[in-house]
Amino acid sequence: MRPTVHDIAAAAGVSLATVDRVLNQRPGVRHVTREKVETAIREIGYVRDVAAANLAKGRTYSFVFIVPASDNSFMHGLNAEVMAAVARSPVERTDIRTLEVPAFDPTALAAALDTLRSERPAGVALVATDAPEVRDAVDRLVQDGIPVVTVVSDLTGSQRHHYAGVDNIAAGRTAARLLGRFLGGAKGDVAVLAGSMLVRDHRERLEGFAAVMAEEFPGLSILPVIEGRDDPDMAHMLVADALSKRGGIIGVYSLGAGNRGLIRALKEKSVDRALTVIAHELTDHTRTALLDGTIDAILNQDAGHEVRSAIRVLKAKADGLSVIDAQERIRLDIFLKDNLP
Amino acid sequence: MRPTVHDIAAAAGVSLATVDRVLNQRPGVRHVTREKVETAIREIGYVRDVAAANLAKGRTYSFVFIVPASDNSFMHGLNAEVMAAVARSPVERTDIRTLEVPAFDPTALAAALDTLRSERPAGVALVATDAPEVRDAVDRLVQDGIPVVTVVSDLTGSQRHHYAGVDNIAAGRTAARLLGRFLGGAKGDVAVLAGSMLVRDHRERLEGFAAVMAEEFPGLSILPVIEGRDDPDMAHMLVADALSKRGGIIGVYSLGAGNRGLIRALKEKSVDRALTVIAHELTDHTRTALLDGTIDAILNQDAGHEVRSAIRVLKAKADGLSVIDAQERIRLDIFLKDNLP
DNA sequence: AAAAATCTGATTTACGTACATCAGAAATGG
DNA sequence: CCATTTCTGATGTACGTAAATCAGATTTTT
Numbered sequence: 001m002r003p004t005v006h007d008i009a010a011a012a013g014v015s016l017a018t019v020d021r022v023l024n025q026r027p028g029v030r031h032v033t034r035e036k037v038e039t040a041i042r043e044i045g046y047v048r049d050v051a052a053a054n055l056a057k058g059r060t061y062s063f064v065f066i067v068p069a070s071d072n073s074f075m076h077g078l079n080a081e082v083m084a085a086v087a088r089s090p091v092e093r094t095d096i097r098t099l100e101v102p103a104f105d106p107t108a109l110a111a112a113l114d115t116l117r118s119e120r121p122a123g124v125a126l127v128a129t130d131a132p133e134v135r136d137a138v139d140r141l142v143q144d145g146i147p148v149v150t151v152v153s154d155l156t157g158s159q160r161h162h163y164a165g166v167d168n169i170a171a172g173r174t175a176a177r178l179l180g181r182f183l184g185g186a187k188g189d190v191a192v193l194a195g196s197m198l199v200r201d202h203r204e205r206l207e208g209f210a211a212v213m214a215e216e217f218p219g220l221s222i223l224p225v226i227e228g229r230d231d232p233d234m235a236h237m238l239v240a241d242a243l244s245k246r247g248g249i250i251g252v253y254s255l256g257a258g259n260r261g262l263i264r265a266l267k268e269k270s271v272d273r274a275l276t277v278i279a280h281e282l283t284d285h286t287r288t289a290l291l292d293g294t295i296d297a298i299l300n301q302d303a304g305h306e307v308r309s310a311i312r313v314l315k316a317k318a319d320g321l322s323v324i325d326a327q328e329r330i331r332l333d334i335f336l337k338d339n340l341p
Numbered sequence: 342m343r344p345t346v347h348d349i350a351a352a353a354g355v356s357l358a359t360v361d362r363v364l365n366q367r368p369g370v371r372h373v374t375r376e377k378v379e380t381a382i383r384e385i386g387y388v389r390d391v392a393a394a395n396l397a398k399g400r401t402y403s404f405v406f407i408v409p410a411s412d413n414s415f416m417h418g419l420n421a422e423v424m425a426a427v428a429r430s431p432v433e434r435t436d437i438r439t440l441e442v443p444a445f446d447p448t449a450l451a452a453a454l455d456t457l458r459s460e461r462p463a464g465v466a467l468v469a470t471d472a473p474e475v476r477d478a479v480d481r482l483v484q485d486g487i488p489v490v491t492v493v494s495d496l497t498g499s500q501r502h503h504y505a506g507v508d509n510i511a512a513g514r515t516a517a518r519l520l521g522r523f524l525g526g527a528k529g530d531v532a533v534l535a536g537s538m539l540v541r542d543h544r545e546r547l548e549g550f551a552a553v554m555a556e557e558f559p560g561l562s563i564l565p566v567i568e569g570r571d572d573p574d575m576a577h578m579l580v581a582d583a584l585s586k587r588g589g590i591i592g593v594y595s596l597g598a599g600n601r602g603l604i605r606a607l608k609e610k611s612v613d614r615a616l617t618v619i620a621h622e623l624t625d626h627t628r629t630a631l632l633d634g635t636i637d638a639i640l641n642q643d644a645g646h647e648v649r650s651a652i653r654v655l656k657a658k659a660d661g662l663s664v665i666d667a668q669e670r671i672r673l674d675i676f677l678k679d680n681l682p
Numbered sequence: 683a684a685a686a687a688t689c690t691g692a693t694t695t696a697c698g699t700a701c702a703t704c705a706g707a708a709a710t711g712g
Numbered sequence: 713c714c715a716t717t718t719c720t721g722a723t724g725t726a727c728g729t730a731a732a733t734c735a736g737a738t739t740t741t742t
Contacts, residue, residue: 002431004698015721020700028719030709047432051392052698055727088665090343091388173679181637184525212679296522304667324429326645329682334675338514338553341670345728356691361730369689371738393728396697689738696730708719 003044012040023048050319054093062095063314064119065151065307066112066126068103072230072257073283074303075103078127078152081307094311097121104198104229106131113137116146123147123314125164125307128155130200147317149310152301153201161317164310166301166332168201172208172255174332175278178297179251180217182276187219188250191242195230195256205255205280220251228258236261243269254279263289282335290337300333344385353381364389391660395434403436404655405460406492406648407453407467409444413571413598414624415644416444419468419493422648435652438462445539445570447472454478457487464488464655466505466648469496471541488658490651493642494542502658505651507642507673509542513549513596515673516619519638520592521558523617528560529591532583536571536597546596546621561592569599577602584610595620604630623676631678641674 008019014037021029022037029037040046053059065082068075079098086096101108109126110133116124117140124141128134128150135158141148142159149162179190192209194202206225213220226242228235235258243249243265252275254262259279263286266277279286282300289295309328316323335341349360355378362370363378370378381387394400406423409416420439427437442449450467451474457465458481465482469475469491476499482489483500490503520531533550535543547566554561567583569576576599584590584606593616595603600620604627607618620627623641630636650669657664 002698006698017701017722018720021720024700026701030719033720049396049698051434052396052727053700055390055393055396055697055729056699056701058700058727091391093392167680170680174677177677177679181523208679302667302672308665308668324649326643327649331643331672331674331682332680333672334680336515336518338518338549339508339511339673339675341672343728346730347728356693358692358731359690362690365730367731371689374690390728393697394730396699396727397729397731399697399730683742685740685742687738687740689736691736692734694731694733696732697728700726701724702726703724704722706719706721708717710717711715712713 002049003046004049005046007044008037008040008046011044012037050321060093060095061122061315061318062097063123063125063311064116064121065096065098065310066101066109066124067098068127068129069100070103070230070257072232073260073285074257074281075230077283078303078307081304084304085307085311092311094315096311104129104196106134106198110134110137113141117141117144120144121146122318123149125149125151125310125314127152128158128160128200129198130154130156130203131198134158147314149313149317151306151310152303153199156200162310162313162323162328164306164313164328164330165201166330168204169208171280171299171332172205172210173212174208174334175205175253175255175280175297175299176209176212177216178334179253179276179278180213180220182296183217183220183251185219186250188221189223189246189248190220190251190253191223191226191239191246191249193226193228193235193239193252193254193256193258193262195258196227197225202256209253209255223249228256228261230257232258232261232264234258234261236264239265240268250275252277252279257281259283259289260285263294266294282333282340287340290335290340296336298333298335300335301330302333306330343390344387345390346387348385349378349381349387352385353378391662401434401436402463402656402659403438404464404466404652405457405462406437406439406651407442407450407465408439409468409470410441411444411571411598413573414601414626415598415622416571418624419644419648422645425645426648426652433652435656437652445470445537447475447539451475451478454482458482458485461485462487463659464490466490466492466651466655468493469499469501469541470539471495471497471544472539475499488655490654490658492647492651493644494540497541503651503654503664503669505647505654505669505671506542507671509545510549512621512640512673513546513551514553515549515675516546516594516596516621516638516640517550517553518557519675520594520617520619521554521561523637524558524561524592526560527591529562530564530587530589531561531592531594532564532567532580532587532590534567534569534576534580534593534595534597534599534603536599537568538566543597550594550596564590569597569602571598573599573602573605575599575602577605580606581609591616593618593620598622600624600630601626604635607635623674623681628681631676631681637677639674639676641676642671643674647671 138158148160154163226238277295479499489501495504567579618636
């Protein structure tokens with residue numbers, strides 16, 4: 001049987017009340033007594049029964065999810081996953097609230113974070129826009145003792161407790177190798193479509209992509225990045241323009257969202273050229289395009305996993321528990337026609 | 342606040358004891374009363390607090406993991422993950438025991454399963470050898486009301502509650518497409534190394550591989566399958582033999598374990614030919630080979646995820662709860678040089 | 683209609699922890 | 713050395729559910 005608080009009390013030769021004071025760092029215990037209890041805890045290997053503790057506390061974790069108000073499939077999917085978590089929340093003793101802020105707007109995000117300080121939620125998850133003011137706002141929350149995790153896109157140099165998202169440099173590198181190898185030894189231009197260089201995930205993907213391209217596929221040259229702000233219409237216009245102006249494009253890497261527009265542009269041009277295309281994020285649109293051959297591979301991060309991981313980590317931090325690192329590593333999914341879920 | 346048993350009692354106009362009888366399907370409740378209570382439960386949306394219930398029951402789930410005694414890195418890794426779960430088990434109210442049985446031996450596996458019937462564990466997880474006697478033994482356990490999940494390799498036509506492993510047909514298809522595209526339009530032979538056609542996962546990978554090869558890469562022809570029984574030495578001998586005898590081999594697909602031997606054979610031949618190689622299972626050996634260029638891509642299933650998923654599912658089944666399907670889907674990882682964890 | 687069987691209600695204890703209260707002990711101050 | 717402060721023990725209640733007991737109410741059987 002697992003040891004309980006009673007066992008600690010017996011082992012340390014003190015009363016239950018004293019054990020409780022030590023365990024919950026309440027005042028009123030002499031230093032020597034405290035040490036005696038702590039030794040006993042270590043020796044018999046006591047681990048607090050979190051379920052019983054939460055039951056006794058009547059605790060519910062109140063978490064806040066901050067998501068960007070972006071009109072693309074990926075963010076809709078992320079929102080849906082957060083909502084699914086909200087639906088499950090009563091069972092899991094959590095009370096999750098979402099907060100929408102304008103996309104790519106550091107000031108609005110920082111303001112939202114500061115508002116939360118007074119609320120003192122049990123944890124905050126956010127899709128970060130990588131800017132100093134956001135970082136500072138996050139650090140203030142952390143200073144207040146509120147667990148913070150970033151989701152999808154990380155925050156440079158901040159004190160956030162955890163990042164629930166993929167390694168975007170690796171994602172960019174992987175995209176480059178796939179594109180390079182799929183193209184065999186062909187020479188030509190590669191177009192890159194991004195959302196915005198303001199978010200760290202897009203910057204990192206480009207960085208990784210460019211590195212491998214330069215190292216290993218010197219026959220391919222990257223054209224200046226197209227920033228479509230994750231907006232389908234904007235992406236469509238810019239990509240169509242690039243394709244008609246530059247005849248040497250043989251490959252496309254779409255590292256952000258707004259792929260609906262990209263796909264439309266590709267289909268319009270498909271009569272006159274064959275392109276190898278790697279895109280990010282599996283949505284209804286990209287899935288169809290993968291199946292019909294418009295896209296050759298999709299790199300994906302599972303938003304559901306990210307949301308659930310973020311919640312697990314927030315819970316663990318709120319309880320002062322450790323997390324299983326391997327379990328919380330968000331993996332980069334590579335989808336070809338054949339292994340779609 | 343979440344409704345409790347007291348709320349049901351009040352809503353249905355019965356006593357707590359009656360609610361308890363209904364909830365835990367104990368006898369002693371008239372049909373009409375039972376329905377009244379069930380209606381109340383539905384109407385106020387009561388969900389049993391599993392944590393409190395387990396606390397009250399003092400329940401610990403005793404699970405058994407049956408793993409094959411195979412001397413290859415993948416099975417060692419699987420074993421290590423099970424051991425890690427065992428180490429965590431007291432915290433999670435589980436009591437996990439492992440049972441080793443000879444690999445590829447349906448009779449031994451069936452016998453082990455039958456032994457468990459008398460023990461009545463709260464759940465059983467096994468790496469299945471796909472044979473009728475194993476299926477029947479599993480079905481007997483299921484008939485006894487014991488939750489059973491297969492891990493890594495599934496069991497055809499059985500009543501097992503869940504399969505915690507990848508879609509192996511999709512894995513084979515993915516391997517074929519990667520190999521075909523990496524080879525550009527080249528023509529030649531492809532060698533396939535398997536463990537044994539007795540396990541369903543290997544059969545399915547081959548099936549998927551062959552299908553895509555035939556459909557999409559007619560220039561590549563598959564040589565007769567080499568069965569290395571997941572044994573490094575045997576694999577080394579057979580592959581070395583094939584490479585020296587057949588001069589037309591330009592690609593290799595290793596769909597089982599025992600890659601240590603494969604890699605050795607490949608390195609011995611690497612002076613005279615360039616091969617494109619796709620292998621399964623990320624281990625120290627395959628990782629090194631991927632990084633040094635001996636292997637071009639690794640398809641992997643995360644043994645840790647499979648073990649944790651199996652435990653979550655067993656727990657849920659034991660509690661009569663539903664599982665989050667998307668969370669329990671085991672994904673096929675594709676690793677290139679650039680996205681190794 | 684009486685006896686037996688079946689159902690239902692009321693009440694209590696337990697699980698492991700949190701938290702509060704109150705009394706008594708030990709340490710510290712003057 | 714007494715008064716005060718600080719520590720410690722004993723005890724009880726609560727969280728939501730499980731499970732047991734016993735008494736009383738219905739229904740069914742004879």
